[in-house]
Amino acid sequence: MRQHAARWWSSTGCALLPTGDAFDYVKAPGYCARAVADRFPKAALINYPRYWRVAVLVVPGTANTWDLETAGGMVCEGAGEHLNVPAPDRTAMEGEDPYWLRPPGDQPWFPPANELAALLHRLEEDVMRAQQPANEHRT
Template structure:
């Protein structure tokens, strides 16, 4: 790893750790587990969406830090976004009452929680209005509910 890359990751780590009231707490967890549970609402809020819909938003040019956790993406947005977020089906805005599992900056590949889009060293966040617009355009309708009963399945004992 080059000195420039190492310096960049150190700046990103410092910025992310500042979300914790005790930044050393985050550093200890990243050193031991490569993951830290950090409070939402101090340095960023988060927008939680299923990975398919989130990938469609990214394909539309959404930029900024994104955490991937199995079939879910978390877009890091400015603090206070949760208070102004217009509800969208299948999308949840997370604020000060939440914690988020945040991978260390070096964790950029699965398996497990990782950065889908690594933050930049300046702490640039995802812009909420373009994100909301992109998620609205990529709405994936839910599948219809299954019928209340099926033919050929279990039968009434009469």
């Protein structure tokens, strides 16, 4: 897999990698990026500007136990899926191509799934509350 990735990274800057062995990932809206980065300063994060999404790399197998409701509807993908992963040195925005907000480094660190899910749920609740008309905030 490493040669496959290196070949694609050198020619296109990204490689489509299978998930489930080295990592799973959580898809979240772009507005979650800063909060995730602040709460989990070692977590690997990929930004997808074209789709205004971020991918948070998590422990392989997380998708098997991920609870959509607990995570505010954010999806976790695992075995049998793929992720478009930027080259390790692509850490700045170039057009709409994916890039690392924070690359995984030599010793990948994954955020605890339950803490990540709780954070994403809270962020989604905050957005939903902010979208309510002003008169619905009153009791």
